[in-house]
Every structure is written in C-alpha cells, then in structure tokens.
Amino acid sequence: MLELRYKTPMSWAERALMSPLELLSDHAHCELRAASSAQGLITRNPSAKSLVDSLSRLALEEMRHFRQVIALLESYGGELLWAEPNPYVEGLMDGTKATRGAVLLDRLLISGLVELRSLERFDMLADAATDPTVKSLYAELGPSEAGHATLFSRLAEELFPAKLVRARAGELCAIEAGVVEQLSFAPRMHSGIRDSD
Numbered sequence: 001m002l003e004l005r006y007k008t009p010m011s012w013a014e015r016a017l018m019s020p021l022e023l024l025s026d027h028a029h030c031e032l033r034a035a036s037s038a039q040g041l042i043t044r045n046p047s048a049k050s051l052v053d054s055l056s057r058l059a060l061e062e063m064r065h066f067r068q069v070i071a072l073l074e075s076y077g078g079e080l081l082w083a084e085p086n087p088y089v090e091g092l093m094d095g096t097k098a099t100r101g102a103v104l105l106d107r108l109l110i111s112g113l114v115e116l117r118s119l120e121r122f123d124m125l126a127d128a129a130t131d132p133t134v135k136s137l138y139a140e141l142g143p144s145e146a147g148h149a150t151l152f153s154r155l156a157e158e159l160f161p162a163k164l165v166r167a168r169a170g171e172l173c174a175i176e177a178g179v180v181e182q183l184s185f186a187p188r189m190h191s192g193i194r195d196s197d
Contacts, residue, residue: 019187088190112152
C-alpha cells in the first residue's frame with residue numbers, strides 16, 4: 001500500500017557520511033520527533049485502544065533509539081545540536097493539506113511514509129559506511145523502521161475503510177516522492193540531493 005516512488009541515489013549516503021556528527025545529531029532529533037509524534041497521536045485519540053497500545057510501545061522504542069544515537073554521537077566527541085526545522089516533514093504536511101479529509105488517516109499514512117523513507121536511508125547508510133560502528137547502528141535500526149511503517153499502515157486499515165486508505169495512500173505516496181525529490185542536500189536524514197541555490 002505505502003511505497004516509495006522516488007529512489008534516493010547512493011550519492012546521498014556518501015555525502016551525508018562525510019559529516020557524521022551533523023548526521024547523527026539530526027538522526028537523534030528524528031527519533032525524538034517520532035516519539036513525540038506517537039505521543040501526540042495517543043493524546044488526540046485516547047479511545048482508539050489499538051492505537052494507544054501500539055504507539056505507546058513505539059514511543060518507548062523511538063526513545064531507546066534516541067539514546068543509542070546520542071551515545072554514538074558522544075563517543076565521537078559530538079553533541080546534540082539545536083533542532084532545526086524539518087523541510088521534509090513540513091513539505092509533506094503542507095503538500096497534503098489541500099486534499100486532506102480525515103486528519104488521523106493522513107497522520108498515520110504520513111508517519112508510515114516517513115518510516116519507509118528512514119528505512120531506505122538506514123539501508124543506504126549501512127551499505128555506504130566504512131566505520132564499522134556506524135554501519136552496525138544503521139543495520140541494526142533498519143528492521144525497526146520496517147516494522148513501524150507496517151504498524152502505521154495496519155492502524156490506518158483498522159480505523160478507516162480499506163478503499164479510502166488505499167486511495168489516500170496512493171495520493172500521499174505521489175506527494176512524498178515530489179517533496180523529497182525537490183529537497184536540497186544537507187547532512188540530514190531526510191534531505192535531498194540537490195545543491196543549495
């Protein structure tokens with residue numbers, strides 16, 4: 001149902017790994033935002049028992065990942081930098097607003113797409129990294145991202161009619177591909193490959 005329609009070139013990973021401290025700091029913020037987003041969905045949908053149960057576990061897992069990334073960052077002499085706006089997620093939210101129907105459905109499907117994009121990037125970083133510790137981190141975290149993407153798709157299918165979910169997923173997949181293809185490069189998990197203007 002959810003699929004990435006834009007394939008990131010390997011050159012993205014090669015460039016991102018040239019700035020490992022900036023990349024790890026951004027990655028840590030991604031994990032933190034994922035935990036916060038899961039908690040926000042729980043807060044806004046407390047009567048959806050399956051969602052509450054699943055996303056409370058996901059939030060805990062994202063915080064464990066945050067600690068893993070921070071530990072690695074600090075072991076290399078880096079520190080968590082100030083969070084910057086996330087043009088990828090902002091682009092997804094802005095790009096889907098005009099056609100949005102059910103807010104919860106969009107939040108679930110967008111979260112699933114973010115997890116899929118993260119999985120793609122983790123796999124690429126694991127392949128491209130020459131540092132065995134960095135390679136190990138991304139190889140280890142990849143399967144969790146796949147599980148999270150599946151979880152968000154399952155929740156969408158539990159809470160909304162299948163036909164609606166499929167149709168909206170198709171629209172969002174197309175929007176996501178357009179957003180990521182237009183992003184400029186930065187040593188950030190969800191940046192693009194274009195040089196800054």
